[in-house]
Amino acid sequence: MESLGYNEEAIAAMELGFCGGIGPVLGRILIEHFGSARAVFGAAPAALLQIPGVSQKAHYNIIHSAKSNFNEAREYVKQHIALGISVVSISQENYPYRLKELADAPLCLYYKGEIEWDAPRILGVIGTRKPTPHGSHEAKKLVEEIRAFDPIIVSGMAYGVDAIAHRTALETGQKTWAVLAHGLEKIYPPTHKTFAQQMLASRGGLISEFPVGTKMHPDYFPKRNRIVAGLCDAILVTESGIKGGSMITASIAHGYNRDVFAVPGRPSDLASIGCNFLIQKNMAQITTNATDIGEAMNWENKNPSSNGNNNHQLNLFQQLNPIEKQVMEWLMEGINHPNKMLEKQQWTAGKISMALLDLELKGLISATGGNNYRPN
Numbered sequence: 001m002e003s004l005g006y007n008e009e010a011i012a013a014m015e016l017g018f019c020g021g022i023g024p025v026l027g028r029i030l031i032e033h034f035g036s037a038r039a040v041f042g043a044a045p046a047a048l049l050q051i052p053g054v055s056q057k058a059h060y061n062i063i064h065s066a067k068s069n070f071n072e073a074r075e076y077v078k079q080h081i082a083l084g085i086s087v088v089s090i091s092q093e094n095y096p097y098r099l100k101e102l103a104d105a106p107l108c109l110y111y112k113g114e115i116e117w118d119a120p121r122i123l124g125v126i127g128t129r130k131p132t133p134h135g136s137h138e139a140k141k142l143v144e145e146i147r148a149f150d151p152i153i154v155s156g157m158a159y160g161v162d163a164i165a166h167r168t169a170l171e172t173g174q175k176t177w178a179v180l181a182h183g184l185e186k187i188y189p190p191t192h193k194t195f196a197q198q199m200l201a202s203r204g205g206l207i208s209e210f211p212v213g214t215k216m217h218p219d220y221f222p223k224r225n226r227i228v229a230g231l232c233d234a235i236l237v238t239e240s241g242i243k244g245g246s247m248i249t250a251s252i253a254h255g256y257n258r259d260v261f262a263v264p265g266r267p268s269d270l271a272s273i274g275c276n277f278l279i280q281k282n283m284a285q286i287t288t289n290a291t292d293i294g295e296a297m298n299w300e301n302k303n304p305s306s307n308g309n310n311n312h313q314l315n316l317f318q319q320l321n322p323i324e325k326q327v328m329e330w331l332m333e334g335i336n337h338p339n340k341m342l343e344k345q346q347w348t349a350g351k352i353s354m355a356l357l358d359l360e361l362k363g364l365i366s367a368t369g370g371n372n373y374r375p376n
Contacts, residue, residue, distance in 0.1 A: 021058035113205030127161025135239030145290030240274030288363030
């Protein structure tokens with residue numbers, strides 16, 4: 001039993017989570033005040049009422065529901081052990097430190113697979129469930145490129161970008177974890193069951209704060225999203241509308257002081273409105289390649305001889321239209337302001353401005369202030 005993490009302290013943390021009126025924040029306060037989850041149940045009734053936030057309901061449940069919660073926890077433990085599901089509780093040393101620093105961290109995490117909670121680099125990759133061909137391409141490309149920095153890829157196993165991130169990680173030999181919004185006895189969507197098994201076989205893992213038998217509920221997805229945000233050093237949003245789970249996760253990550261990266265799109269691209277919004281509001285850094293992420297995170301490139309980014313830029317340059325190619329040539333010559341380009345009398349101001357915007361979105365140039373630009 002203890003080989004899967006189910007010692008008396010973990011079971012007590014499970015019991016505490018089953019008490020009505022006690023969520024992750026209050027549960028954490030109680031554990032830290034009394035020293036352990038076990039000590040909470042041994043506390044004097046008067047001492048419990050002195051803790052800010054302990055309602056009459058929570059007080060009653062801790063005192064009077066302890067036995068039923070104990071039995072419930074023990075029953076879950078039996079089911080989890082039969083399914084090979086491990087647990088780590090917030091008062092244990094091996095609880096992930098990235099989550100532990102957050103006030104609303106789950107009291108318990110259930111998981112399957114080889115989870116290295118304190119891995120040196122963890123990247124969350126998220127996006128819309130219905131990506132465009134461009135969005136699918138960017139998600140796959142970026143996960144392929146980020147392999148040079150050797151992060152663990154985390155996502156939510158949903159349709160669309162989540163599935164692309166997990167599958168691409170598997171195809172390129174990277175570890176990947178999925179955080180689920182239900183119990184680990186099942187996989188949703190069912191069509192992802194096969195690659196969930198591949199993740200486990202490839203030293204990846206499945207994670208949830210919900211015990212077996214927990215069915216999906218709309219309220220559980222934001223809870224799942226906060227775990228994705230909290231587990232990772234950084235979050236990459238590859239394509240997203242203005243609403244949805246990706247924007248919730250990005251917002252949570254920003255609130256957790258995590259680095260957020262977003263792939264830009266044209267202003268007219270409805271599927272990229274969310275990414276553009278995050279960039280516009282300085283909630284995310286603009287990124288078009290994995291090197292942007294690696295350098296911003298100060299991650300060591302495990303394959304510095306790789307010229308994948310250079311090849312990517314070369315391919316982009318070959319695909320430029322005549323106006324964009326001319327603007328690039330001017331920038332390389334030191335002509336770095338639109339007015340100076342306009343003096344060449346080859347293109348209108350509107351076309352030059354549009355070319356500069358497109359080149360910046362493609363990651364080939366950067367604005368340097370004063371409406372000046374430089375090639376990357």
